[in-house]
Amino acid sequence: MICALGETTGPPALKYMQKKMLADPVGRQILDEKPxxxxxxxxxxxxxxxxxxxxxxxxxxxxxxxxxx
Incomplete structure (x- = not known):
């Protein structure tokens, strides 16, 4: 789903989402664990x-x- 999102929103939006997730404990956990x-x-x-x-x-x-x- 994230890949499809990337195709429609572009790299700047994905970088922004990554930055926001890294700043949040749960977001960071999701990125670390890659469930x-x-x-x-x-x-x-x-x-x-x-x-x-x-x-x-x-x-x-x-x-x-x-x-x-």
Whole structure:
């Protein structure tokens, strides 16, 4: 998903996102651990129950439109 984002927003936006993530403890942890997001590692139904405006809900919205879940 980040790769697709890079193709649509360009390097400056990705550099900005990286800088913001590195400045945040959770963001830094995500960058350090490079977790895989797939149906084996996350509860997709739970993502759909998250509040609007969260990464999880946005990811669920993306999956529900672009992938059969």
């Amino acid at each position: 895989l997001l797939n149906t084996q590692t996350i509860d997709v139904n739970y993502l759909g129950s998250l509040p609007e405006g969260t990464f999880g809900k946005a990811y669920w919205d993306f999956l529900s439109v672009n992938v059969k879940i």
